[in-house]
Amino acid sequence: MARVQGAIVVDIERCKGCEVCIPSCPTSVIELAREVNGKGYHYAYMAQPEACTGCSNCAVVCPDGVITVYRMKKTA
Amino acid sequence: MMELTDIIKEENLVYKKTPLMTDKVLSYCPGCGHGTAHRIVMEVIEELDAMEQTIGVAPVGCSVLAYEFMNIDMIQAAHGRAPAVATGIKRCYPHKFVFTYQGDGDLAAIGTAETIHACNRGENITIIFINNGIYGMTGGQMAPTTIEGMKTSTSPYGRDLKSMGNPLKITELIAQLPGTYFVTRQAVHTPAAVRKAKKAIRKAFDLQKENKGVTFVEIVSNCNSGWKLPPVKANEWMVENMFPFYPMGDIKVDGELVKTDSN
Numbered sequence: 271m272a273r274v275q276g277a278i279v280v281d282i283e284r285c286k287g288c289e290v291c292i293p294s295c296p297t298s299v300i301e302l303a304r305e306v307n308g309k310g311y312h313y314a315y316m317a318q319p320e321a322c323t324g325c326s327n328c329a330v331v332c333p334d335g336v337i338t339v340y341r342m343k344k345t346a
Numbered sequence: 347m348m349e350l351t352d353i354i355k356e357e358n359l360v361y362k363k364t365p366l367m368t369d370k371v372l373s374y375c376p377g378c379g380h381g382t383a384h385r386i387v388m389e390v391i392e393e394l395d396a397m398e399q400t401i402g403v404a405p406v407g408c409s410v411l412a413y414e415f416m417n418i419d420m421i422q423a424a425h426g427r428a429p430a431v432a433t434g435i436k437r438c439y440p441h442k443f444v445f446t447y448q449g450d451g452d453l454a455a456i457g458t459a460e461t462i463h464a465c466n467r468g469e470n471i472t473i474i475f476i477n478n479g480i481y482g483m484t485g486g487q488m489a490p491t492t493i494e495g496m497k498t499s500t501s502p503y504g505r506d507l508k509s510m511g512n513p514l515k516i517t518e519l520i521a522q523l524p525g526t527y528f529v530t531r532q533a534v535h536t537p538a539a540v541r542k543a544k545k546a547i548r549k550a551f552d553l554q555k556e557n558k559g560v561t562f563v564e565i566v567s568n569c570n571s572g573w574k575l576p577p578v579k580a581n582e583w584m585v586e587n588m589f590p591f592y593p594m595g596d597i598k599v600d601g602e603l604v605k606t607d608s609n
Contacts, residue, residue, distance in 0.1 A: 276360070277353040288377030288577040294537050311376065319350060326361035327537035333381030334372050335363035342358040 275344050276324020280314050281336040287311035291328035291337065297321040300328055364392050366417045373411050377577020379567030380409055382534040383476055386544040387447065388416055390551055400443040401435050403428040405452035408483045409476065412447055426457025429464035432471045443554055445472040450491040451481045454516040458490075461520065468525025468559035472550045475517065475562065478569040479588060486572030490514040493591045498572065513591070517564045521598040527559035529598035533566045533589075535581040546596075558601070566592050 278300075285307060291314055292300050301317035314337070316322060324341025366388035374380045391400050397418055404412035406425040413420030423431040428446035436444040453461050453475050464471065480498055481487040488498040488505060493513050495504040505513070521529040528550055532543035543565055550561035566588055570580035596604050 275353055277350050279354060284371055286376035290377050290535075290577050290581070293578060324360050329361040330537045330540050331382065331534075333374065333376075333378055335367055335381065335385050337361075338359070338363070339361040340353050340355065340358040341360045342353050342355075 273344055274323055274341055275320075276322035276339060276341040277319060278316055278322065278324075278328060279338045279340070281338075282307050282313045283309070284334055284336045285311060285313035286334055287313055288333060289314075291332055294327045294331045296325060296327065297323060364389050366392050366397060368415055368417045370414050372415055374408060375569075375571045377568065377570050377580065378408070378482075379478070379534045379565065380476060382540055383447075383474065383543075383565050383567065384409075384412065384415055386534070386540060387445070387474060387547055388418075390544060390547045391418065391443070393548065394443070394551060396443050396551075399441070400445070401439070403432045403435070403444070403446040405446070405448040405457075407449040407452050407481075409447055409449060410483070426452050426455070427460055428452065428457065429460045429469070429471065429473065432473075433464055433467070433469045436469055436471050440470070440557075443472070443551060444470075445474060445551075445554075447474045448476070449482070450475070450477045450479065450516075451484075451489050454490045454514055458516070461516065462523070464525075465520040465560045465562070466523045466525045468527075470554055470557045470559065472547075472554050472561045472563070474547065475564040476567050477517075477564055477592065478567045478572070479513075480569045480572040482569045482572045486569070486574075491516070493588060496587070497574075515592070517562065517592075517597060520560075520562060521603060525559050526562055526598055527601050528553050528561040528596075529564075530562070530596045531564040531566060531592060531594055533584070533594060535568065535584060539594075564592075566594075 299322045302312040326339040329337035402420045404422045487500045533539045568580040
């Protein structure tokens with residue numbers, strides 16, 4: 271069990287659904303949403319939020335810089 | 347399982363888009379490496395705390411609007427003339443960081459003369475060169491850097507070396523010139539590559555302070571619209587086909603050519 275818990279926040283309206291973040295995630299957290307944003311792109315979202323370790327790989331590789339990453343130590 | 351609202355707090359922030367990138371939506375296609383390259387250049391300038399000490403020169407091409415996205419002082423040069431403009435700026439303001447951001451059509455085709463002469467004179471500028479082997483903005487025509495057999499809108503059966511000539515390795519070419527001090531080739535298709543490319547750009551900017559000559563960072567990138575591939579597939583294609591011809595790594599370090607198997 272990972273001792274840290276991460277979370278990402280995707281700027282939905284700026285996401286272009288390029289999927290580059292999906293293979294870059296080591297714990298396969300990210301998927302594209304069924305819904306679309308205002309521009310008609312399927313945006314990235316956390317499909318398995320409990321698996322996120324906050325490694326920020328997705329944010330580093332995101333061409334549009336739409337991902338913000340948070341991480342904290344697990345308390346329990 | 348903790349609640350997301352517990353994690354998403356200011357004190358837990360790990361990574362955020364740098365404020366040196368404006369909030370304008372990038373004009374690039376989904377998955378284009380330009381956005382990543384823009385961001386890592388800006389992150390380096392943020393690390394150097396040189397926001398007000400840096401002047402960038404934007405090219406003509408897809409990244410013609412770079413001044414809209416980079417929240418620093420920018421100039422937009424005529425097609426291919428960015429190294430000449432940067433020379434002028436650097437000579438007027440020798441204490442500022444000056445960099446050009448150019449694509450392969452701009453740097454390796456119409457701007458070959460400016461590039462080679464700026465590198466040969468050893469101007470103290472940094473050149474960021476985005477190489478995707480195609481003219482992206484005008485509709486995917488063949489560029490000098492298009493590799494053998496690559497299909498573009500003006501070489502629909504693939505680049506034929508007999509009739510269309512050889513692809514140009516401009517980075518290796520300028521590494522031969524005495525005016526260049528640090529020449530490297532990087533990519534931005536994976537997180538590891540992005541971090542490595544950022545380190546190379548950081549090194550290029552640090553060396554600029556020491557007035558050693560041209561520092562040149564090539565970034566091999568994708569053009570999924572021009573290559574007619576989805577972004578992830580385009581990155582895979584780039585690894586399989588572009589990297590053997592444009593190998594990753596340093597070409598010239600501290601003014602000395604790096605010995606490799608090929609040279």
